[in-house]
Amino acid sequence: MERYVVVVIAFGCVYWLDYRHMKKNSSKKAKAIYLMLLLIAFYMGVDYVVNHDWVDYYDVFEAIFKGSAGSIDASLK
């Protein structure tokens, strides 16, 4: 329940701050990028609420850089 409340408050704040500004002033391109950012945040929000440790941000970039980063660090130790 606590996790659910945290995510709802966070999204609620963004909705409260941006709704009018987005509706009046933004281009279609800006709205599309805005929506994409919200969708990524929503995915992470659901991941946090259900607490199932889905693939997250760091899992992706760890897979890309871990090998080279690990070998550089090990060679300097």
Place this chain on the structure above:
Amino acid sequence: MTSTKLEQQTVSSFQLGVIFFAYMTGSSIINIPGPLIGRAGNGAWLSLLISGVMGLCIVACILFLNRRYPGLSFVEYSQRLMGTWLTIVFSIFTLSFLLHMMSGIVLDSGLFMVSSMMRETPLYVFTFLIFAVSAATAYAGIEVIARMFMLIVIVVSIMIGMVLLLALNQYHPSFLLPIMPDGIKPILHGAYFSFGFPYEEIFLIAMLLPFVSKKTSHRLPHTIIFSLILNVLIICVSCLCTIMAFGPLAGKKTYALFSLAHIVEFQEIIQRIESIIGISLLLGSFMKTTVVLYVLSLYLSQLFKLTDNRVFVTPLALLGFMVTLVGFDGSADWIGIVSVLHPVWASAAFVVPLLLVLTVSVFRGKSMDN
């Protein structure tokens, strides 16, 4: 909140120097000394000098490009030199790293508060509040950021200077020797770590240089270089003071300045002043988060050729907050990300695109100038 449009906002070169100094020194002065001494031992200051010189090379590249393409940010001249699509491809790492940086700074200060000062409070309370205040400041624009940071930089500098001075009676200069008992390797390890955080992050200034007013732009190179040298000196002094106070144990202190403030005892009146280091860390993290959030929104809007970067400030802050909620899988995992992954990721995000744009500029820059 300000109604001034993005393209109308300007700051003086001195104000940009203050923003740069705040951004570089803000959280690193508290987060760097402990882990750096843990890697480089008594030669931590040498590591800082090496990484500081490498940082100066990055500054030189950025100033060269700024001189060649005045009034343009990194994204804008990258689009002109390499084309929009290639810039978007190279920006994947840059944008992802900026988001990681922003979340990392906030997560670090939240973890500090939870582990050292307010153990019963949930982590998200700190991260949410820092993101909320940073988003409001970034939304207000660079002029407001510049005016605010001047005051905060003075306050934080006085607080940290006070702690370093009050701990004078705890220093043992003999702890500074030997400098390199295990050879050059630990020094290089420390330099690699400190180059990743904070000196590779100098790149962000390439997005802010176009905001400097034409009246003061001739003083910009001196101001930026002076700010960087001051930052290196201050972190060096913090490392030296930590080593002199704790000796071989200095590397085991995660928040070295906090531990230093903890042992301050001056005339039995002033003691246990670690809370002011907590305040400094929060202020420093706020300043750095604000700059990164501002640059991230600016980068995204310029990449897609949009005029108003403020549209993206709140969703990016929300995204950063979500990363702090789901990305953190325990302290050991987080230390691995910051100390091992961070320097390589930063190189792919900042140094590689910068060198690529510089190379392209050197080969075909003259024709573009005309």
